[in-house]
Amino acid sequence: MVVASPTPIRSEKIQAIELPIIDLSLANNNNKRSELQNRIVRACEEFGFFKVINHGVSQETIAKMEQESLSFFAKPVPEKQLSGPANPFGYGCKNIGFNGDTGEVEYLLLNTHPLSIAQRSKTISNDPIKFSSAVSGYIEAVREVACELLDLMAEGLQVPQTSVFSSLIRDVDSDSILRLNYYPPMPILCKDNDTSPSSNYTTRVGFGEHSDPQILTLLRSNDVGGLQISLDDGVWVPVSPDPTAFCVNVGDVLQAMTNGRFVSVRHRALTNSDQSRMSMAYFAAPPLNAKITALPEMVSTIKPSLYRTFTWADYKKAAYSLRLGDSRIDLFRKQGEEVA
Numbered sequence: 001m002v003v004a005s006p007t008p009i010r011s012e013k014i015q016a017i018e019l020p021i022i023d024l025s026l027a028n029n030n031n032k033r034s035e036l037q038n039r040i041v042r043a044c045e046e047f048g049f050f051k052v053i054n055h056g057v058s059q060e061t062i063a064k065m066e067q068e069s070l071s072f073f074a075k076p077v078p079e080k081q082l083s084g085p086a087n088p089f090g091y092g093c094k095n096i097g098f099n100g101d102t103g104e105v106e107y108l109l110l111n112t113h114p115l116s117i118a119q120r121s122k123t124i125s126n127d128p129i130k131f132s133s134a135v136s137g138y139i140e141a142v143r144e145v146a147c148e149l150l151d152l153m154a155e156g157l158q159v160p161q162t163s164v165f166s167s168l169i170r171d172v173d174s175d176s177i178l179r180l181n182y183y184p185p186m187p188i189l190c191k192d193n194d195t196s197p198s199s200n201y202t203t204r205v206g207f208g209e210h211s212d213p214q215i216l217t218l219l220r221s222n223d224v225g226g227l228q229i230s231l232d233d234g235v236w237v238p239v240s241p242d243p244t245a246f247c248v249n250v251g252d253v254l255q256a257m258t259n260g261r262f263v264s265v266r267h268r269a270l271t272n273s274d275q276s277r278m279s280m281a282y283f284a285a286p287p288l289n290a291k292i293t294a295l296p297e298m299v300s301t302i303k304p305s306l307y308r309t310f311t312w313a314d315y316k317k318a319a320y321s322l323r324l325g326d327s328r329i330d331l332f333r334k335q336g337e338e339v340a
């Protein structure tokens with residue numbers, strides 16, 4: 001197997017994008033709820049990404065999770081390795097997935113089932129009860145935010161069964177996961193000691209280009225930038241970091257359930273030259289046996305369903321057999337159906 005080396009890329013000075021802002025406190029305001037639904041729907045159609053403020057997750061819940069995460073990544077490597085290798089859960093360093101993808105990232109991938117968290121905490125922390133309580137508290141809080149957003153999306157799409165998306169995540173068998181990413185500072189590479197402001201500067205990729213496979217991702221990062229999204233082919237647009245907000249993106253499953261109306265957009269994370277970046281991503285996923293198919297309201301004679309029905313287990317199997325940057329959802333596209 002050929003193992004790819006971490007890709008250095010040219011640093012380009014592209015202005016950061018201001019993602020659509022969703023103020024979740026408006027969800028409880030009867031006069032504003034429908035405007036909020038439309039705003040979320042538009043963001044999912046146009047960008048596949050938005051920023052959520054006033055989300056209701058307490059600063060304490062986030063700080064506890066962040067502190068546990070920092071303490072873990074600050075440990076000596078041999079200690080961290082006791083929680084690895086990631087298969088897919090556990091501690092991973094530079095290797096992403098099983099097919100030779102690499103990046104300048106260390107991570108902990110956790111199954112969100114309470115029993116699994118309790119069990120794994122024993123190898124992760126010297127105080128497993130404190131670690132698992134921080135993780136469980138964080139997961140419960142972000143799951144609530146994810147469910148509220150998904151209900152608003154269904155309402156905005158005029159789908160009568162408004163819990164059609166959120167019920168998949170609330171299911172006890174939901175396959176949701178939590179990923180803690182740590183990107184150590186990486187000096188910018190400069191070819192031939194040439195310090196002129198030309199194209200010789202390169203930045204290292206922390207987490208390569210991909211789309212998220214699940215329904216919805218809620219990402220919280222520290223105040224160090226690095227996330228970029230690919231809005232138009234070939235152009236990478238940086239997203240400004242905001243530790244008080246969640247950066248939310250549509251996953252492949254939601255793209256399929258909305259018959260391509262919502263877009264699962266490719267993104268990546270670059271390292272920073274002098275500061276470490278830390279991100280915590282909650283990937284809201286259905287149960288393994290859930291059948292994924294376009295909602296009837298999203299299908300018509302002029303917009304026939306783009307994808308075959310598949311189970312989340314089928315999709316995961318395909319995802320783990322592919323490279324990070326491969327398009328997984330295309331495997332499930334019906335012949336002859338073009339995505340708008």
Ligand SMILES: C=C1C[C@]23C[C@@]1(O)CC[C@H]2[C@@]12CC[C@H](O)[C@@](C)(C(=O)O1)[C@H]2[C@@H]3C(=O)O
Binds near residue numbers: 098
């Ligand atoms: C190369 C891979 C890593 C990944 C599984 C895959 O085979 C393709 C998708 C990757 C991804 C991207 C989003 C999430 O970070 C992730 C946990 C997921 O569900 O799909 C990772 C997988 C991983 O790191 O194991």
Ligand SMILES: O=C(O)CCC(=O)C(=O)O
Binds near residue numbers: 179212
């Ligand atoms: O760390 C980030 O900002 C992005 C990470 C990411 O895309 C992922 O974990 O899937």
Ligand SMILES: [Fe+2]
Binds near residue numbers: 211
């Ligand atoms: Fe991602």
